[in-house]
Amino acid sequence: MNTTPTAPGRSADVADLADLAAVLVGSLSTDPDILATYATDESVHPGKDALALVRAAGVDDVVATMRFAHTHGIPVVPQGARSGLSGGACAEPGCILLSVAAMTTVLEVDEANMTVTVEPGVINKDLKDLLRPRGLAYPPDPGSMAISSVGGNIATNAGGMCCVKYGVTREYVRELTVVLADGTVTRLGHRTVKGVAGLDLVSLFTGSEGTLGVIVEATLKVVPLGPDPLTALATFPTVADAVRTVSSYMATGASPSMLEMMDGTTVGLLSEIGDFGLDDTVGTVGAVLIMQSDSPTAAADTEEFAHVAEAHGALDVAFADNPADSELLVAARRSVQVANERYCSSHGVGQMIDDVCVQRSRLADFCAGVEAIREDTGTMVTLVAHAGDGNVHPSVFYDLSDEASVAAGMTAFDRIMDLGLSLGGTITGEHGVGALKAPWLPRELDDGNRHLHRVIKHAVDPTAILNPGKMLEAL
Template sequence: MTVQNQTSVGPAELEALAARLGEGALTTDPDVIEAHARDEALFCPHEGAIALVRATSAADVQEVMRFASEYGVPVVPQGARSGISGGANGSPGAILLNVSRMKDVVSVNEAERLVTVQPGIINQDLKDHLAPFGLSYPPDPGSVALSSIGGNIATNAGGLCCVKYGVTRDYVRSLTVVLADGTLTKLGPQTAKGVAGLDMRHLFVGSEGTLGIVVEATLRLIPKLPDPFTAVATFPDERSGLQTVADFMGAGGVPSLMEFLDSSSLKMLNEFGDFGLDGDAGSMLIMQVDQNPADSQAVMAQFAEVAEACGALDVAYSDDPTDSAALIAARRMIQPAYEKFANGHGGGQLLDDVCLPRTAMPEFCDRLKELQESSGLMIALVAHAGDGNTHPSVFFDASDAEQTAQAQEIFGEIMRIGLELGGTITGEHGVGFLKRDWLNNELDEGSKRIQIAVKNALDPQGILNPGKMLSAF
């Protein structure tokens, strides 16, 4: 979809817009624009934005969208820009509309277990704010300390605990959204149940800024999560670890966390920090349960039995919160560890996000090994294995044009294999620019027609985040 009816916008028009916004909200400084024009994705264009607006209120967002609608100017919504799919990248003639300064906790309703926040608040900051109330917001992406709630809503982020507690969509009670023409609207009820009309709120969760801009969200909370029991199992190879996941979950296991790390990831973590992980193991599982002590002990015994039947080298568990925290801290360091490895081996890393049926993960891992052997490039794998969300990383020398092209081919092949095994091209990172062409491969014609109809109805000029998720249809 291309932007329609765009008219010329020059300094005078932008100056007029600036006068309608908060003090200093708009800048046309090329260096500042360039510094805000991209997220963490590789191989995604980001050039051509004409202005940056750092909004501080819903009114600022409305003014930008009224202006954009009047002149047919594309708008790229942004938050913390921690994404890795190019969804926050600039595009030619666009205004970058950044809401990271809108980061207030508007209210905490303890009686109803709800919190209302602005979109720029960082996920971990929200968790810290809720702790004194004895309340928890469970969604916890690996970028929990960096990513904003608005961005989490835009991609329907999941994370480590979603195997039991669900993803962002499961906690969105209502949204306040600015539409393409500047209209401010409230989507979703304040009540726990409500079927008055179509559920438009969940249409916007995962829409990646292509339908409207979230300026406030009311989120469902749960009581403070209990300290978990944590089990660690090591295996001689990757397949046996992933088979343990499939067998344990298939037998009715209900972990609160189930993370997988392959041998390459374990080695990279040990090279990054003093984590004391078994660098000789073929793979490792970290499993947590947070039931009462008796039930947790029973689940741990069940897990150990399944892991040993799958050939585990060692299984151990602990109810010490310090042990649990240390293991999860190590798991969260995987991306910095990957970055250190990449920087020492040519600087290139492509992180994929293929979600699969749990029973398909062992074969998926076998196929990755075949790709690694045939290409000669390193492919490491971590996964939120309890719900099948895998994150393979392809490492390459970014200064070598042949290796770079090969890595991009492998990145696409990983998605093709995922689809072949019944999976999806993205579980939580989003489509953005990086995977827009692959969306065509996943969706059938009826689904594509429905999505374009929705896009055209809400954004008839195509000004919201053009060139991204739906643009390849």
């Protein structure tokens, strides 16, 4: 897809930007140091030279920015917390970075109808903490929930550790208010439980990664807060034993609220940043599974998990019999990226985090394939997974000072995505396509599917100013 802007206006100059700044409640900056700070997200994708940064204080600022950009043919890159891992919020040449991170108001908690309405900059964990005293919960829980915003979660259709039972973000979005490319404000979806009037545009915009519009408000479904879950930890001699346990356990009809896997190398990296109760496993096991159940049958669920794990060669199964111990195990899984970053910093290496999802029945084949790629390329690749739903996050490490190592890392990263597609999977289960995987999207979509994407993009953003260079670029 050619996303070069073809807007009706002209390029902006300094005077034009001053006009825009004058109507904003928020702020506009052209300071090179500030632009450089906002040019990247948490991915390895480099940010380009932006024209300006708008820090929107509200909907009116977003509208004014989009109208200005549409008039002048300037690309706009929407940003939230910039915690993404696929380069979806990185600056493009000459763009306006449009940050909605300051829009953090929780507008309404409607307990009668089990919804909450928020601005896009609300942090996921802050929303959970607000709802908890009311006996409510917002289930989507990406690993970055402590730093990622709800708007960004919606833009990428984020998942997380509880997806195996509760599903991804899309299943909780009832209604969106979106600012389109020309500044039009529109409300999509329904606050009602049911509603089939018109096309499901909420689902279309959820996961669109800022390429169709800028989310400025969302009404989300919430659920009753459940009981404290019970947690079990199983250790295995190999990753293969762990993933076979996953398939067998899920085949029993189990509905865990979490089923996570970490390989032995990852456990070792975690031990270097803190004591998560995993020290006894360091260097002695090939993988661990963390299973959690918040159902009324949680005690029986953990016992069944132990039985299946032992039948598949588990070295040990331990139980967390109180919320503090359970949270410690979950904290270990949430700290994987912190541990990886610590390793990178102390060893002078880079990291690319893959995000491939396959059917659970192909999980063992995928993990075996990653092992072969690791051996073929001589590259350090660690494995963590939302194993219960087949979403695997291999992390590829490479020596930043060695061109051959960097090349081998890039090769491993690409081969992992190719492996996932060959097994009938997808190149991204929850992180999004962004810039990092944009060249791969055409390989996953057939001709008709690519055509639909192009037609929809042109209909909604005919001048192609919304987040160019990202998800739809190669279509």
